[in-house]
Amino acid sequence: MHLSKMVSSGVASLAFALPMLGFAQASASNACSGSSCVSPRDLGWNTVVQKDVIIMGGGASGLYAALRLREMGKSVVVVEERENFGGHTSTYTVPGTGAPINFGVQVFGGDETAIRRFFGFYNIPLIQVQPSMAPQSNTRHVDFKTPTGLQTIKASKLLISAPPTLENMAPLLLDSREIPLFSSFKSQGYFVGMVNVTGFAPGDEFYNMAPGATYSLPQLPALYQISPTSVAGIYQVNYGAQEDYYPEMLVKADIIATVERVRRSVLGATVAQHLPPVKLLAFSSHTPFSLRVSAGEISSGFYTKLDGLQGYRSTWYTGAAFSGHHASHVWKFTEDIVNRRFA
Numbered sequence: 001m002h003l004s005k006m007v008s009s010g011v012a013s014l015a016f017a018l019p020m021l022g023f024a025q026a027s028a029s030n031a032c033s034g035s036s037c038v039s040p041r042d043l044g045w046n047t048v049v050q051k052d053v054i055i056m057g058g059g060a061s062g063l064y065a066a067l068r069l070r071e072m073g074k075s076v077v078v079v080e081e082r083e084n085f086g087g088h089t090s091t092y093t094v095p096g097t098g099a100p101i102n103f104g105v106q107v108f109g110g111d112e113t114a115i116r117r118f119f120g121f122y123n124i125p126l127i128q129v130q131p132s133m134a135p136q137s138n139t140r141h142v143d144f145k146t147p148t149g150l151q152t153i154k155a156s157k158l159l160i161s162a163p164p165t166l167e168n169m170a171p172l173l174l175d176s177r178e179i180p181l182f183s184s185f186k187s188q189g190y191f192v193g194m195v196n197v198t199g200f201a202p203g204d205e206f207y208n209m210a211p212g213a214t215y216s217l218p219q220l221p222a223l224y225q226i227s228p229t230s231v232a233g234i235y236q237v238n239y240g241a242q243e244d245y246y247p248e249m250l251v252k253a254d255i256i257a258t259v260e261r262v263r264r265s266v267l268g269a270t271v272a273q274h275l276p277p278v279k280l281l282a283f284s285s286h287t288p289f290s291l292r293v294s295a296g297e298i299s300s301g302f303y304t305k306l307d308g309l310q311g312y313r314s315t316w317y318t319g320a321a322f323s324g325h326h327a328s329h330v331w332k333f334t335e336d337i338v339n340r341r342f343a
């Protein structure tokens with residue numbers, strides 16, 4: 001998420017490029033400085049959208065907040081830098097049959113009330129399953145007409161639902177109270193994908209374990225797991241990197257190389273060499289994943305100070321950095337914030 005600036009003088013005023021790939025300029029009254037600065041009028045936008053709440057990030061927490069706030073009669077705008085809403089959810093559609101396979105998020109567990117409330121917004125019925133027995137379901141994509149180009153949005157409240165990394169937060173012109181907190185976060189690389197590989201037996205599943213290491217976790221960067229899906233020959237993979245800046249090109253290459261290596265060791269080199277090469281069918285990044293701080297920072301009150309930022313400069317926060325990565329916990333936390341601070 002790359003906002004350029006935020007002017008907070010009673011109202012928050014933001015201008016974005018949507019999808020947010022480019023540079024954006026703050027309110028019309030704000031002088032334009034810097035070569036990449038463009039005013040909304042230059043791009044043919046001269047309307048200013050006025051909303052109660054701007055939500056920065058269209059993942060699990062941002063969408064929950066948007067639907068809940070709308071239910072409460074508030075007007076909202078959700079700003080998302082990716083092409084699609086839905087955060088870590090990803091679906092691969094098998095060519096030919098059109099069968100959908102979810103590979104970003106497969107099951108929702110944890111807080112049942114929060115799960116029921118979220119899917120209730122969409123009138124989606126729920127069934128209880130064992131993770132390994134998840135039945136094939138229908139996936140429907142909904143197209144929203146969204147503007148492209150630069151847009152100025154004014155709102156009295158800002159809800160940050162994107163990961164509050166220094167990079168994501170910098171455009172909001174952080175102050176001396178906010179900078180030390182947001183710069184403390186460390187995060188890691190986490191990636192998911194779908195691969196086409198022939199030769200494994202039905203039901204084969206592979207975990208990368210390092211015997212002797214803490215929790216038998218492999219040294220990162222590494223592939224964590226190769227798991228079968230409902231379609232033969234298509235496997236889901238997860239990949240981790242210690243640093244959140246690990247290049248996606250290297251991740252993709254290492255996924256293919258690792259799956260090839262596993263196949264060679266399972267089938268033997270002679271058999272494996274005659275099989276079609278492993279192909280990466282789909283890929284998605286969940287980076288920056290697992291924002292966290294050191295134990296020392298926690299014991300010296302990091303989360304108390306972080307929580308103290310709720311409402312500071314008319315800005316509130318939700319998302320995995322505040323609640324953990326379980327969608328239901330994210331929704332429960334968001335419900336609490338929205339209920340207590342936006343009602």
Ligand SMILES: *[C@@H]1O[C@H](CO)[C@@H](O)[C@H](O)[C@H]1NC(C)=O
Nearest residue numbers: 094095196197198233276281
């Ligand atoms: C997977 O690979 C096999 C063998 O190359 C091919 O026949 C099949 O169509 C591929 N499936 C997908 C979904 O790409």
